[in-house]
Amino acid sequence: MAFHQPDGVAPDYAASGLRAGEDGCVYYGLQALALPPKEQAVLHLLLTRSPLSVSKDDFAEQVWGGRSMSDESLTRCIHKIRHLLRTLPGAGNVTSLYGRGYRLTAVSAASTPNQRLLSAAQAPSPISEAFLYARHLTLQRTPAALAQAEQILRTTIAAAPDYAAARIALAECLGGGSSWGVNPQPELLEEGLQHLDAAERLAPVTVGLNSARAALLDRAWRFREAEAACMRALRDNPDDADSNFHYGWHLLAVGRSEDARTALRAAVQLHPYAVLMRITLARAHAHAGYPDEALREAxxxxxxxxxxxxxELYLTALQAWRQPTAEVVESAWKLALSRQALTLAPAILSYALARTGDTEGALDVIGICTRCGAGNACTNAMHAASLLALGRADDAMVLLQAAAVARCSLLPIALHDPANAALKQHPAWPALLSAIFGSQA
Incomplete structure (x- = not known):
C-alpha cells in the first residue's frame, strides 16, 4: 500500500485539523485545500500566526507583496475562507478583531458529531478505508477478526507512519485483544501506549486519543491514570460514544457499577447499534444488582x-446465572464449538454445565481448557465462576491468583461479577484485591 507525504509539506502535519505546508499550501488532514492563491496565502498566514492575530498591514505586506490592498478584497478572501472552514469539521474559524485584524481560532472537536470518523476520513481513500475496516474487525472481538485487524493496521502504519488514526486504532485493537484474553501479554499494552504517544506527537487533539489511552491504562491496572485520561476525553469530547464507553468500562473495573450504568447508557444513546457497548451496559446492570434489567438489555x-x-454469548451467560436450563446449555455448546468462537465461550459453557448440575461435564471442559494448553491464565480465570458453582472455591482462587500474576486485563471486572460474589468470603480475597488495586482496594 503506497502512501507518500505530499511534496513540501511540513513533516509534523497531522491526520486531523489544519496544517501549514512549507510549499505555501494549507492541508486539512492529508489533503491540500482547494483555494485560489490569494485565499490560500491569507489562510496560510492566519494558520502560521495562530493563535495570534494578523493585521491588515501584515496581509498587505506578506500576501499582496506590498502592493495596494483594499479592505473589500481582504474581506472577500476572509468570507471565502470562512465558508470553506464551515465544511471542515474541527478546522476552526476566522474571527474579526476590531482595530487589530483577524485571527484563526480553534473549534472544539466535540462540536461536531462523529468527529473521529470525519477526521480519520481525511486520509487518502485506501488508507482511510483500511482504518475503517480494521475498526469494524476489532469490535467483533473474535481471535481471527482481531488478528486480521492488527495485521491491517500494522501494514497501514508502515505505509503511512504519520496517520495518527491508525496508531490509535492499533492501540484499541491491542487493548481489545488483551481484555478478551486473545493476546493478554502486558508488553502489547505497552506497545499500544507507545503508539498513542506517537499519535499525540502527530495530532495532539485527535478525538479518541485520550479514551484509547484510558482503555489501555485500565487494562494495565493503572487505574488512577486511566481515570485522569477518561476525564480529559470527556472534557474534550463529551458526546463521543467511545469516551463514554471506556469510562463505563473503567468504572466497572473499579467496582463503581452504578456510575458505570450512567456512563454506558450515555454511550449506547450515542451509538445505539454498538453491540459491545450494549452488552457492557447489560453487565453493568448485573453488577449493580439489576438482573432483570440486564437480561432485558441483553x-x-x-x-x-x-x-x-x-x-448471544453474553445473553447465555446471564441466563446461566439467572435461569439455567437445558436450552441454555445447548446454546453454550453451540457458541463454544463455533468456527468463530470467542475466547470466553468455553468458560460460559462450563458455567452453564455447572449451573445445571452437570458436574462431570463442567469439570471436563475446565480440564481441557486449563490443563491441556487450550487456554491462557486470563481465559482460565474465567472458569472461576464455574468452580464456585460446583463448590470448589479453593480451585477457583488458584485460577484467579494465576491470572493476577499474569496481570489479566479482564480480571478486575471479573472479580466484581455477581457470579463470583462467593469469593469474597475466601481468606485469600483481600490479598487478591490488593495485588490488583493496591491502595485503592
Missing part, C-alpha cells in the same frame, strides 16, 4: 443483532 441486543455471537 435480549434487546440479540434482537438488534440476531447473528452476533458476542451478544
Amino acid at each position: 435480549e434487546a441486543t440479540c434482537a438488534l443483532a440476531p447473528d452476533n455471537e458476542m451478544a
Whole structure:
C-alpha cells in the first residue's frame, strides 16, 4: 500500500485539523485545500500566526507583496475562507478583531458529531478505508477478526507512519485483544501506549486519543491514570460514544457499577447499534444488582443483532446465572464449538454445565481448557465462576491468583461479577484485591 507525504509539506502535519505546508499550501488532514492563491496565502498566514492575530498591514505586506490592498478584497478572501472552514469539521474559524485584524481560532472537536470518523476520513481513500475496516474487525472481538485487524493496521502504519488514526486504532485493537484474553501479554499494552504517544506527537487533539489511552491504562491496572485520561476525553469530547464507553468500562473495573450504568447508557444513546457497548451496559446492570434489567438489555441486543455471537454469548451467560436450563446449555455448546468462537465461550459453557448440575461435564471442559494448553491464565480465570458453582472455591482462587500474576486485563471486572460474589468470603480475597488495586482496594 503506497502512501507518500505530499511534496513540501511540513513533516509534523497531522491526520486531523489544519496544517501549514512549507510549499505555501494549507492541508486539512492529508489533503491540500482547494483555494485560489490569494485565499490560500491569507489562510496560510492566519494558520502560521495562530493563535495570534494578523493585521491588515501584515496581509498587505506578506500576501499582496506590498502592493495596494483594499479592505473589500481582504474581506472577500476572509468570507471565502470562512465558508470553506464551515465544511471542515474541527478546522476552526476566522474571527474579526476590531482595530487589530483577524485571527484563526480553534473549534472544539466535540462540536461536531462523529468527529473521529470525519477526521480519520481525511486520509487518502485506501488508507482511510483500511482504518475503517480494521475498526469494524476489532469490535467483533473474535481471535481471527482481531488478528486480521492488527495485521491491517500494522501494514497501514508502515505505509503511512504519520496517520495518527491508525496508531490509535492499533492501540484499541491491542487493548481489545488483551481484555478478551486473545493476546493478554502486558508488553502489547505497552506497545499500544507507545503508539498513542506517537499519535499525540502527530495530532495532539485527535478525538479518541485520550479514551484509547484510558482503555489501555485500565487494562494495565493503572487505574488512577486511566481515570485522569477518561476525564480529559470527556472534557474534550463529551458526546463521543467511545469516551463514554471506556469510562463505563473503567468504572466497572473499579467496582463503581452504578456510575458505570450512567456512563454506558450515555454511550449506547450515542451509538445505539454498538453491540459491545450494549452488552457492557447489560453487565453493568448485573453488577449493580439489576438482573432483570440486564437480561432485558441483553435480549434487546440479540434482537438488534440476531447473528452476533458476542451478544448471544453474553445473553447465555446471564441466563446461566439467572435461569439455567437445558436450552441454555445447548446454546453454550453451540457458541463454544463455533468456527468463530470467542475466547470466553468455553468458560460460559462450563458455567452453564455447572449451573445445571452437570458436574462431570463442567469439570471436563475446565480440564481441557486449563490443563491441556487450550487456554491462557486470563481465559482460565474465567472458569472461576464455574468452580464456585460446583463448590470448589479453593480451585477457583488458584485460577484467579494465576491470572493476577499474569496481570489479566479482564480480571478486575471479573472479580466484581455477581457470579463470583462467593469469593469474597475466601481468606485469600483481600490479598487478591490488593495485588490488583493496591491502595485503592
